[in-house]
Amino acid sequence: xxxxxxxxxxxxxxxxxxxxxxxxxxxxxxxxxxxxxxxxxxxxxxxxxxxxxxxxxxxxxxxxxxxxxxxxxxxxxxxxxxxxxxxxxxxxxxxxxxxxxxxxxxxxxxxxxxxxxxxxxxxxxxxxxxxxxxxxxxxxxxxxxxxxxxxxxxxxxxxxxxxxxxxxxxxxxxxxxxxxxxxxxxxxxxxxxxxxxxxxxxxxxxxxxxxxxxxxxxxxxxxxxxxxxxxxxxxxxxxxxxxxxxxxxxxxxxxxxxxxxxxxxxxxxxxxxxxxxxxxxxxxxxxxxxxxxxxxxxx
Numbered sequence: 301x302x303x304x305x306x307x308x309x310x311x312x313x314x315x316x317x318x319x320x321x322x323x324x325x326x327x328x329x330x331x332x333x334x335x336x337x338x339x340x341x342x343x344x345x346x347x348x349x350x351x352x353x354x355x356x357x358x359x360x361x362x363x364x365x366x367x368x369x370x371x372x373x374x375x376x377x378x379x380x381x382x383x384x385x386x387x388x389x390x391x392x393x394x395x396x397x398x399x400x401x402x403x404x405x406x407x408x409x410x411x412x413x414x415x416x417x418x419x420x421x422x423x424x425x426x427x428x429x430x431x432x433x434x435x436x437x438x439x440x441x442x443x444x445x446x447x448x449x450x451x452x453x454x455x456x457x458x459x460x461x462x463x464x465x466x467x468x469x470x471x472x473x474x475x476x477x478x479x480x481x482x483x484x485x486x487x488x489x490x491x492x493x494x495x496x497x498x499x500x501x502x503x504x505x506x507x508x509x510x511x512x513x514x515x516x517x518x519x520x521x522x523x524x525x526x527x528x529x530x531x532x533x534x535x536x537x538x539x540x541x542x543x544x545x546x547x548x549x550x551x552x553x554x555x556x557x558x559x560x561x562x563x564x565x566x567x568x569x570x571x572x573x574x575x576x577x578x579x580x581x582x583x584x585x586x587x588x589x590x591x592x593x594x595x596x597x598x599x
Contacts, residue, residue: 303344303408310413313421318343318369322350328369331408333419337448343378345371347406347423347443350378352451352595360451360535360595362476362568366560374402376560377568379453380472383441384427384465386546386576391466392434398472400431401441418448437465450596458588467581470546470574471539471593478532480566485509485547487526493517493547494577511569514551520544520578526571527598534598539573541591546572 306315312335318324321332321341330350333340341351353359363377374380382398389395396403410422423443427435438460446452459465477483486508494500496516509515522545525538548570550558555565573593575581583589 304411309411310419312413312419313411316341322363322367324367324369326369331411331421333421333447335419335447336417338451340447340451342421342423342445343369343375344405344408344423345369346375346380346402346404347425348375348378348380348402349445349451349453350375352447354449354597358532359476360533362474362564364560364564366562366564368560371405372403374398376558377474379474381441381443381455382470382472382574383455383457384435384437384439384467384469386468386470386544386574390468390577390580395434399469400428400435401425402472404428406443414446416448418446421445421447437461437463439465450594452592452594454590454592456588456590457583459583459585462585464585465583467583467589468574468576468579469542469591470544470572470576471542471591472546472570472572472574473537473593473595474568474570475528475535475537475595476567477528477530477569478567479530480511480549480569482531483511483569484529485526485569485571486529487524488519488522488545488547491519491522493519509547511549511551514554515547515549517547518544518577519547520576528569528571529598536596536598537571537573537593538596539591539593541589542573542575542593544574544576544579546570546574546576548572 318328383401406423442456
């Protein structure tokens with residue numbers, strides 16, 4: 301199964317590479333969406349949105365200036381797709397963190413210019429034979445993205461195995477901020493969370509989420525939208541079929557140990573939607589799960 305060729309792309313969609321777009325040495329293939337609504341860049345590696353700039357605005361996403369674009373290595377920033385599990389695999393901790401698919405190349409199978417001027421892209425990937433000894437289920441994933449004055453990302457995960465498949469995932473959005481000390485996340489007041497900086501102890505958030513030092517929190521069973529407010533902008537993160545909210549920033553101490561973050565830790569917060577921990581899914585044989593996350597401007 302191959303990518304669409306350049307002649308099959310709709311108006312406003314083109315192929316480029318990571319060198320031309322971000323100055324990287326890796327020259328990895330990317331897809332560019334350039335319309336009256338926005339300019340966006342998506343890597344074929346990981347089907348990962350790397351940039352989303354609404355017309356007249358600034359990028360909603362953060363991409364590390366030290367990001368690498370090499371198959372088998374995760375790209376730091378944008379919206380990585382963590383599949384078919386999120387974080388450390390709870391059943392087999394020795395498996396790669398965040399699954400296989402964020403560091404594999406996906407296939408672009410459709411590029412559609414919609415009647416309202418938006419663009420829809422569809423990427424597909426299937427489980428690889430080499431994974432089967434580690435994760436003995438066969439699955440397919442479709443990622444559909446709609447680019448307008450909002451960014452919509454829909455995942456459809458199908459289990460083509462004969463047995464029930466454990467599934468957790470996250471749409472791991474790195475949201476750009478201009479000053480971490482001014483970043484505030486609302487919509488989680490009164491929610492319990494698992495604190496990954498304190499052995500996953502269960503705690504209660506009172507008020508807004510702020511960022512003072514390392515923050516690594518998993519909120520399960522969340523039905524509300526989140527609002528991210530900084531001195532520059534207000535964004536809303538909403539979702540269906542993805543009731544787990546993960547809020548993360550490494551803080552200065554941990555960031556110093558991360559080669560692709562370093563002093564840049566204050567330029568982003570992660571507010572992710574997915575299904576993890578108590579929200580993990582047991583996906584029946586032949587069944588599929590659909591989830592959607594939307595980033596939009598908040599009033």
